[in-house]
Amino acid sequence: MINCLIVDDSPIARDILSEYCKFSPKLNVAGSLGDALAARETMAVSDIDILYVDINMPVLSGIELVRTLPRQPQVIFTTAYSEFAVEAFELSACDYLVKPFSLDRFIIATEKAVKNIAADTKRRLPQSHFLFIKNEGAIHRVDAEKILYLEASRNNTKVVTEDDMLISTMSLSYIEKKLPGNGFQRVHRSFIINTSKVTSLHHNKVFIKKNAIPLGENFKSDFIKAIGLT
Template identity: 55%
Template sequence: MINCLIVDDAPVAREILVQYCKLLPVLRVVGQCGDAFEAREKIQQLQIDLLLVDINMPVLSGIELLKTLKNPPLVVFTTAYREFATDAFDLAACDYLLKPFSIERFIIAIDRVVEKLNPKTSTILEIPPSIPSHHLLLRTEGRINKLNYDHIVYLEASRNNTKVITSSEHFISTTPLSSIETQLPAELFFRVHRSFIINLSKVTSLHGNRIILGKIEVPLGGNYKDEFVKIFGV
């Protein structure tokens, strides 16, 4: 068992990690902290093998927390900001998860932790090496379309179908939005509403509960607003 401590100032983010950890028998969550100072106390009191820690926290960041520890446990950083990646890996982090990340991406990170703790231990989920994909294979009626991620503006659930809007075309697939979501890289695409997933690189502005993607507007759901605002950098 790997004793892990979750450190994140966002309650929703902590709960997501708790649920992910429950899916992997090798992990045991021994504590949750809302800031780095509380985490330091837990680390001194408990046997911690792994820190699942946010970077952007008030007063003391996740990176600064790690620097204060003499014998730090293994760490996987979780953050909405990609610009901290270099600093994170300079501190020998096992992995760097960019929010919002999928359970598949989380499993890959934990596999790396398991390998560091015991190189002879088999991984949790064997994932064959592959060339990173830059496109989505979308099945529509009678054909399979290869859509470059950069060309996709947003996806919308429409009854039992999914509408995919690109910079030049519209596609309608019978594949549910939730299934397509698992194929999209979490660092590029984000669900902003139960019926909408957007390409983060296409966002030009935020106006109340409306996200502007060039000349297109999509709604921002209340359950997704806090995390999106954090990613948006407001």
């Protein structure tokens, strides 16, 4: 469900918006409030996805409310005044509804907000990260999430995954630069591990399944921080 908050000092306007929201099955009306200060308090403790907010309100206007929010939801201004539209869109408002507005116009604005939320959610989803590893004259695509650890071995790098083991002519330092920013940690000058695959830590050894990997003294502090033990 998509949580929405209605903020308007007019009880009639709030009732109309509440009724309109019933025509959008994805919406959950998390609150219907008569002033912006109460709205700000509510939004500090609740996840609000869409804010339907009037502009002309006592104490704190809708525009002032939006301007002070640390995390801005999809904002749809609902007002009797058209002259604030430019200022509203400068605040990245999703839409601007001038009262009285129809149900159809409300639905158009709401669907736009819902699409924006879906797009934002998709952008925040972690993307699969693949590396291309040279191995015996061939190039293999390796899913970074499946890597257990990497080991420098003479002039080569051993890439050990959940399914396979590759010997690459690429250096450990070169592959390290291609790894995702989070989740991989150098624990020894010759080893980089996937911290999500660690099964245990004993003295100066890190265990990934049955593989015992040395934990270098110079790398211990950073590793302990990376797995959240400090």
